[in-house]
Each structure stands twice: as structure tokens, then as C-alpha cells.
Amino acid sequence: MALSNQQLAAIFQDIADRLEIRGEVVFKVRAYRNVAENILACPVAVETLWREGRLGEISGVGKEIAKKIDELMSTGRLAFYERLREQVPDGVVEMLRVPGIGPKRAAEFWQQLGITSLVELEEAAQQGKLRALPRMGEKVEQNILSGLAALKRQASGRLRLGDALPIAEEIVALLRQVAPAQHIAYAGSLRRGKETIGDLDVLAAADDPAPIIRAFISLPRASEVLAAGDTKASVRLDNGVQVDLRVVPPYTWGTALQYFTGSQQHNIRLREIAQRKGFSLNEYALTRQSDGTAETFADEMALYARLGLAWIPPELREDRGEIERALELGPGRVVMPGLITLQDIRGDLQMHTTWSDGAADVMNMARAAAARGYDYILITDHTAGLGVVNGLTPERLAQQRKEIDRVNAQLSAEGVKLRVLHGAEVEVRSDGSLDLPDEVLAKLDLAQISLHSALNQPRDQITERAIRAMRNPHVHILGHPAGRLIHQREGADYDWEALFRAAADLGVALEINSDPARLDLDDAHARRAAELGCVFTISTDAHHPDALDHMRLGVLVARRAWLTPDQVVNAWPLPRLRRWRRRA
Ligand code: DGT
Ligand code: CA
Ligand code: CA
Ligand code: ZN
Numbered sequence: 001m002a003l004s005n006q007q008l009a010a011i012f013q014d015i016a017d018r019l020e021i022r023g024e025v026v027f028k029v030r031a032y033r034n035v036a037e038n039i040l041a042c043p044v045a046v047e048t049l050w051r052e053g054r055l056g057e058i059s060g061v062g063k064e065i066a067k068k069i070d071e072l073m074s075t076g077r078l079a080f081y082e083r084l085r086e087q088v089p090d091g092v093v094e095m096l097r098v099p100g101i102g103p104k105r106a107a108e109f110w111q112q113l114g115i116t117s118l119v120e121l122e123e124a125a126q127q128g129k130l131r132a133l134p135r136m137g138e139k140v141e142q143n144i145l146s147g148l149a150a151l152k153r154q155a156s157g158r159l160r161l162g163d164a165l166p167i168a169e170e171i172v173a174l175l176r177q178v179a180p181a182q183h184i185a186y187a188g189s190l191r192r193g194k195e196t197i198g199d200l201d202v203l204a205a206a207d208d209p210a211p212i213i214r215a216f217i218s219l220p221r222a223s224e225v226l227a228a229g230d231t232k233a234s235v236r237l238d239n240g241v242q243v244d245l246r247v248v249p250p251y252t253w254g255t256a257l258q259y260f261t262g263s264q265q266h267n268i269r270l271r272e273i274a275q276r277k278g279f280s281l282n283e284y285a286l287t288r289q290s291d292g293t294a295e296t297f298a299d300e301m302a303l304y305a306r307l308g309l310a311w312i313p314p315e316l317r318e319d320r321g322e323i324e325r326a327l328e329l330g331p332g333r334v335v336m337p338g339l340i341t342l343q344d345i346r347g348d349l350q351m352h353t354t355w356s357d358g359a360a361d362v363m364n365m366a367r368a369a370a371a372r373g374y375d376y377i378l379i380t381d382h383t384a385g386l387g388v389v390n391g392l393t394p395e396r397l398a399q400q401r402k403e404i405d406r407v408n409a410q411l412s413a414e415g416v417k418l419r420v421l422h423g424a425e426v427e428v429r430s431d432g433s434l435d436l437p438d439e440v441l442a443k444l445d446l447a448q449i450s451l452h453s454a455l456n457q458p459r460d461q462i463t464e465r466a467i468r469a470m471r472n473p474h475v476h477i478l479g480h481p482a483g484r485l486i487h488q489r490e491g492a493d494y495d496w497e498a499l500f501r502a503a504a505d506l507g508v509a510l511e512i513n514s515d516p517a518r519l520d521l522d523d524a525h526a527r528r529a530a531e532l533g534c535v536f537t538i539s540t541d542a543h544h545p546d547a548l549d550h551m552r553l554g555v556l557v558a559r560r561a562w563l564t565p566d567q568v569v570n571a572w573p574l575p576r577l578r579r580w581r582r583r584a
Contacts, residue, residue, distance in 0.1 A: 001156075002047055003038050003047065003072060003073065005040060005042055005045060006040065008069070009036040009037070009039040009045055011072070012032050012033075012036035012065075013032075013037050014031075014081075014093065014565070015032050015080075015084060016029050016033045016036065017093050017103060017243070018085070018087070018093060019084070020520075021088050021093065021103045021106050021107045022084075022087060022088055022105075022107070023107065026468055030096040031065070032065075035058070035060045035061060035065055036422045038060050038061075041233075042058055046058065050070065051204045052571040071389070075564045083237050087405075089116040089117075089400040089528070091115075091116040091117035092106050092107075092109075092115075092116055093106070094564045095109065095110075095115075095514075096115070098121070098147040098148055098151060099147040099223075100144060100147050101144065104537070105240055108133055109121060109124070109130070112133055113129060113130070118148060118151070119485065119488060120218040121144065121148070122145065122148050122517070122521045124143040125144045125190055126141075126145065126543065127359045127489060127543040127544045128141065128358070128544050128546075128548065129359065130144065142351055146239055149163040149239060150239040151241065152177075152211065152388070152488075153240055153241065154486045155487060156196070157198070157240070158197060159198075159531050160195070160196055160197075160198045160486050160487070160514065160517070161190070161194065161195050161519065161553055161556065162515075162516025162519075162550065163198060163516065164190055164197040164241070165552075165553070166211065167221075167237065168186040168190055168200050169186075169202065170221075171186075171200070171202055171221075171293055172184050172185065172186060172202065172220060172410060174215065174219060174220075174279055175202070175204060175215055176220055177199050177213055177215075178211050178212055178214075179204065179211065179212050180424060181204050182204040182205050182206045182212075183203075183204065183253050184203070184212075184384060185202070185203055185256075185257065186201065187201045187203045187215055187262075188200065188260060188261065188262060189262065189276055191261045191314045192261065192262065192263060192314045192560070193557070193560055194560075195519045195523070195557070196303070197346070199241065199242040199244060200241060200242070200243040201244050201246075201260050201261055202218055202243060202244065202246075203244075203245075203246050203247075203248065204246070204247045204248070204250055205247070205249065205250040205253040205256075206247055206250070208251065210230075211228060212245070213228060213230070213231075213232075213233050215393075216235065216243075217235060217404075218350075221238050221239075222235035222236070222237060222243075223235075223237060223238045224236040226242065228467065230244060230245050231246065232244070232246045232247070233245050238350065245428060246260065248283075248284075250298065251298050251434050252283075252296045252297070252298075253297075253298050253299065254296075254298050254301070254302055254434050255281075255283060255284060255286070255296060255297050255303055256283050257283065258270075258303055258304075259283035261314050261317060262317065263317055263319065265318060266312075266318060266319050266322070269319050270309075270323070271355055273307050273308070273309070273323075273327075275486060277307070278290060285308075286303070286306060289534065290555060294314055296571055301332075304331070306331075307328075308327065308330065309326035309327055309330070309331065309334070310325070310326040310329035310330060310331065310333035310334055310335050311333070311334050311335065312326050313334070313335065313339055313559065315497055315527075316336065316562065317566065318431075322565070329514070338564045338565070338566075339364075339559050339562065339564065340555060340558050340559060340563050340568055340571060341569075342551065342552050343553065345374070345571055346375045346376065346570060346571060346573065347369075347546060347570045347572075347574075347577075348369055348374060348378070348449070348510065348542070349377070349380070349446065349453070349511075349537045349539045349569070349570050349572065350425065350448060350479060350537070350539035350541045350542075351365055351369075351377060351378070351379060351539070351540060351541065351542040351547075351548070352379075352380065352381055352382065352425075352434055352515070352543045353365055353379055353381055355379075355400050355428050355579075356381035356382040356391055356392060357381075357382060357543060358381070358542075359543055359544040359545075362400075362403055362420060363407050364545055365379070365545060365548075366407055366411060366418060366420050368545035369418060369548060370411070370416050370418040372549075372551075373420055373549055375416065375417060375418060375419070375476075375573070376418060376419045376420070376421055376574050377402070377421065378421040378423040378448075378539075379404065379421070379422060379423060380424055380425040380448050380479075381425065382425050382427070383424055383425065384435065385426075385427030385435035391427075392424060392464055394436065394437070397424065397436075397443075397444075401422050402424065407420050413491065416472065419453070420573065421444045421445035421446060422443075422444055423444050423446045423448055424444055424447060425438065425446060425448050425479055426447055426467040426475075427449075427451075427452060428450065428451045428465065428466065429451050429459070430454040431468075432464065432465035432467075432541075433468075434449060434472060434475075435470075438472070442475070445581065446476045446477065446577075447475050448477040448478075448479045448511070449472075449475050449478055449479065450479035450480060450483075451465070451469075454482070455483045455489075455491070455492045456493075457492070461492065462492050462494060463494050463498050466478065466481075466494065466499055467502040468551075470502060470506050470508045476508060476580075477508065477509045477510075477511055477537050477569075478503060478508055478509070478510050478519040479511045479539075479541075480515075480518050481499070481511065481520060481521055481525075482521065482522070483520070484520055484522075485517050485518060486518070486519065488517070491520065495530070496525060496528065496529075500528065500529040500534055501530040501532055503529065504529075504532050504533035504534045504536050507535075508581075509534070509535045509536055510526070510529055510534050510535075510536050511537045512536055512539070512554045512573070513538055513539060513541050513554065513559075514538060514539060514541070514551055514552075514553045514554030514555075514557075514580070515540065515547075516550060516553060517559070518554060519557050521536075521557070521561075522557065523557050523561045524561075526557065526558065526561035527562055530562065530563055530567055534567075535567050535568070535569055536567055536568050537568065537569050538551065538554040538555060538557075538558055538571075539570070552556050
């Protein structure tokens with residue numbers, strides 16, 4: 001078993017990490033770290049030194065460590081290390097990769113909160129659970145969340161929509177302070193609402209670009225200026241994301257915004273249309289090829305109109321049929337004018353409270369939702385089958401109903417229009433049976449079902465399982481259908497066509513889960529489901545009042561799926577929702 005110096009050093013480094021997390025005395029931990037460094041710096045293969053009995057020549061290698069190297073070299077294993085790996089979970093060591101987390105913090109998260117993976121760490125930070133620990137506050141949680149986002153971005157090269165959006169908004173707001181009267185907007189895949197973003201594209205209109213460029217390259221979060229010219233610049237942010245800025249003259253705003261919004265496929269189609277009319281099209285102008293006269297456009301609508309097209313919402317610009325629709329409708333019109341918007345949303349149909357793994361009680365979630373202008377919310381705490389959380393039994397559900405009745409009475413006494421509905425996120429067991437008996441389900445205002453376990457079942461089995469669960473007449477919503485986590489976990493391998501046909505047939509709504517890690521269903525699946533006649537819910541799955549703001553992410557997914565309010569159950573007034581509940 002030949003171990004390279006790097007491999008050996010990595011083992012000792014890992015031993016040091018795990019010992020430190022376990023709370024070992026400092027000098028011992030330092031001894032392993034020193035050895036790891038000295039092995040890396042060693043010009044000779046440690047294996048050679050070992051064969052020649054010269055391990056003592058490596059600085060820091062005493063008797064104890066020499067014995068360990070000997071065991072590793074001769075057997076390829078190290079009993080001490082294997083025991084240590086059982087004692088300290090890999091997921092806890094992985095936390096050290098998050099900027100701002102050292103062994104002490106990792107140990108606290110593990111021992112005080114039972115966190116043993118990055119996924120659990122992220123959930124705990126989002127739910128505001130870390131701030132309960134000593135010397136930790138909201139700021140630390142925010143830093144950990146942005147550190148986690150940076151890690152994920154490194155792994156995939158792309159940032160999740162929910163992580164990119166606040167960053168872009170902050171940049172736009174800061175630039176706007178410099179040039180308050182000008183157009184400033186993000187473009188690119190973010191404006192189209194894609195679920196992941198490669199880089200951020202920011203566009204500004206100004207006669208004098210200099211102050212905007214200066215403000216951009218000195219953004220507090222910019223750690224590196226990649227390029228800075230008279231009208232464009234690029235920076236890298238502290239979390240590794242690249243941001244490109246273009247400043248254009250105001251009279252070309254429409255042409256530039258259209259071009260930099262993309263998608264590339266959409267732009268290619270648009271250029272073809274321009275060429276057929278005898279023009280060339282770029283980010284500056286539409287230019288007549290016969291005589292070179294250039295037309296510029298101050299807004300996008302005018303550009304689309306000049307090409308004979310209706311204006312197309314950015315979320316649809318993927319060359320998935322929107323150009324054909326725009327040609328049919330013609331200039332001055334809008335493609336899918338009824339596309340769902342955040343203002344159409346009247347309620348949120350998935351959230352958790354302190355009854356299971358949420359951070360706030362029913363009343364606080366209700367007040368937070370009322371502050372967002374909603375007419376209703378559905379409380380959907382986990383049922384007991386999920387195991388890991390404080391899940392609801394039929395008895396506790398009955399108690400929860402009483403609390404919800406009290407909250408509703410209080411809200412109505414205060415003149416608040418919001419109503420709290422009683423639901424549950426019911427576990428679908430691996431055979432498709434549900435975690436609550438029918439007579440309990442029947443008492444809920446709406447029942448949502450979710451699969452959290454055995455997501456890797458073969459296609460036929462998991463499809464059958466979900467359909468069996470949806471056949472229960474008390475079931476209304478299938479939560480986060482794929483069960484995917486962006487950058488972390490592929491979803492279930494359904495026969496999607498069969499699943500969607502069954503949902504449409506049974507009148508079960510499919511959730512578009514707005515959690516930044518989920519966005520599930522995704523845009524393509526939701527669009528296909530809609531074609532097959534399904535209806536949807538757009539929910540936040542909030543475990544904390546602040547997470548109710550994720551609704552806009554789900555709405556972006558729904559817009560990319562071409563959905564209208566008529567297809568989204570929680571865009572309906574409460575009486576229509578109640579009628580739908582009693583469907584045959
Ligand atoms: P991303 O950043 O990978 O998430 O995707 P986008 O769509 O933001 O792509 P990006 O940042 O490379 O470029 C922004 C937009 O600029 C893109 O959507 C369309 C436009 N664009 C960039 N390069 C080209 C090009 O070579 N041809 C055309 N037609 N458009 C381009
Ligand atoms: Ca981009
Ligand atoms: Ca770009
Ligand atoms: Zn939960």
C-alpha cells in the first residue's frame with residue numbers, strides 16, 4: 001500500500017481536525033498538524049524513509065506518530081484513525097470548509113444542536129436556530145449562509161436563484177444611489193428567473209458612465225476588479241461570484257436590456273427575424289443592411305414592436321414557443337398578459353411552526369403572513385412518520401386545531417382578515433400508505449402529502465407509491481414532488497407523465513416549493529404538468545417567518561412554466577379554495 005506524501009499529510013490533517021472537534025488538548029492537535037505540514041514539505045517520499053527506518057528524520061515525528069505511519073504503510077489502515085472517524089461524523093468535519101466555521105463552532109453545532117451535515121447546518125441557520133448558542137447571533141447565521149452558498153457555487157460554478165437575487169438587488173440599490181434618475185437593472189439569466197445563475201449581469205443607462213463605474217468597482221463586496229473600462233467593468237465578489245456591468249447611453253436602453261437579458265437562444269431567433277427584414281441587430285442598434293442607418297430603442301417594447309413582435313416577459317425568453325406567440329399577437333401586445341405575478345398570491349399553503357420543526361408559533365406565522373397581505377395560510381407541520389422532527393400524532397393535531405381556532409378568533413377580534421387553515425405535511429410511507437388515518441385527514445382543512453424517505457426507489461415503484469398516496473380522497477396537495485435539492489440531491493426518478501396524468505385526473509395540486517434549495521417542481525416539469533391539466537400551489541415551506549419572502553422565487557418558477565392565476569390554487573379567493581377542497 002503505497003501512500004503518497006500528500007495522502008499521508010491529508011490523513012494527519014484530518015486526524016487533527018477530528019481530535020480538535022472532539023475537544024482534544026491543544027498540544028496534541030498541534031502535533032498532528034505540524035507533522036502533516038512537515039510531511040508535505042518533505043522532499044523525499046515518506047515511504048522511502050519508512051523502508052529505510054529513517055522516519056525519525058522528519059521533524060516532529062516521535063515514537064507515537066512513527067508507529068502510526070508504520071501501521072499505515074504496512075497495512076494500509078490505521079485502527080486509531082478508523083475509531084476516530086466513527087466518533088466524529090464526516091459531515092461535522094465537512095463544516096470546517098465553510099468560511100467562518102472552525103473546530104470549536106463545528107463541535108458546538110454537533111454537540112448542542114445535533115447537526116451532522118451541511119444540509120442540516122443550512123436548515124438550522126435559515127430557521128434561526130444557531131443564534132440560540134452562546135456568542136452567536138443573526139450576523140453569524142447570515143455569514144454561515146453566505147459561506148455555504150460560496151461553497152456550493154465553487155462546486156457547481158453556478159449560484160442558486162435565491163442566493164443571487166438579494167446580491168443583485170443590493171448592487172442595483174447601491175449603484176442607484178450614485179445615479180438615482182437612471183435606469184439600472186440586472187439582466188441575464190437572473191432577470192429570466194432561472195433556477196441557477198452563472199454570473200450576474202448588471203446594466204445601467206447614463207450619459208456619463210464614470211461615476212457608476214467608479215461606484216461599481218468599489219462595491220463593498222467586490223474583492224477583486226477583473227476589468228474596468230470606460231463603459232464596462234467586471235468584479236469578483238467576496239463569495240466568488242462574477243458581476244459584469246455595462247453602462248449604455250439612455251437612448252439605447254431598450255436594445256441593450258433586450259440583448260443582455262438573453263437567453264442566447266432567444267436572441268438568435270430575434271436576430272434571424274431582424275435579418276429576414278433586412279436588418280442586423282446587436283446590443284446597440286437595429287441597423288438597415290442596405291444603407292447602414294441605425295435605429296435605437298429606449299425601451300424593449302418598441303424594439304420588439306419594430307420587429308413585428310409582441311413584448312415577451314423575460315421569464316419566457318428561452319425559445320420555447322414565446323417567439324411564435326409574439327409573432328401571432330403582433331406589435332404593441334404582450335405575450336401571456338395573464339402570467340402569474342406575486343400580487344396574485346393570496347395565501348401560502350406550506351409552512352411549519354414550533355408544533356414540529358419550525359421556529360415560530362402559529363400566531364407569529366399568521367401575523368407575518370398578514371403583514372404580507374395574505375388572505376389565508378395553511379399550517380402544515382410534519383407528521384410523526386418523519387422521525388427526525390417533533391412530528392404530529394393525531395392527538396397533537398387535535399390540540400393544534402384548538403390553537404388555530406384560538407388564533408383565528410383573536411385575529412378576527414382584531415379585525416385582521418387573514419384566516420389560518422389547518423393542514424399537515426403527511427408522510428408518504430415507502431409503500432404509498434399515509435402516516436395519518438383517514439378519519440384524522442378528513443378533519444384537516446387541506447392535507448398535503450410529501451415523500452421524504454426512500455426517494456431512490458426504482459421508477460415504477462416510486463411512481464406507483466406517489467399515485468397510490470394521491471388516490472386517497474382526503475389528499476389535496478403533493479408537496480415538493482421531485483424531492484430534489486439544488487446542487488445537493490437529484491430528485492426521484494418518476495414516470496413524470498404518469499404522475500402528472502394521475503394528479504390531473506385526481507384533482508391533486510402539485511406544489512412549486514419556493515425554498516431556495518428546492519424550487520420543486522422546476523419550470524420544465526411544471527409547464528408539462530400544466531399542459532396535462534394539473535393545478536398547482538406555490539408555497540414557501542417556511543420554517544421561519546422571514547422565509548415567507550421566498551414566495552417570489554416560486555412565482556418566478558411558475559412564470560417560467562407559463563402559469564396563470566387560474567392554475568394556482570393559492571391565487572384563488574378563499575371561497576373558491578374551500579369549494580375545491582370538497583371536490584369529488
Ligand atoms: P448564465 O450567466 O450562464 O446564467 O446565463 P446568461 O443568460 O446570463 O448568460 P451570459 O451572462 O453569458 O450573458 C448574458 C446575456 O447576454 C445572454 O443571456 C445573452 C447575451 N449574450 C451574451 N453573449 C452572447 C452572444 O454571444 N450572442 C448573443 N446573441 N447573446 C449573447
Ligand atoms: Ca449571466
Ligand atoms: Ca455575463
Ligand atoms: Zn420541516
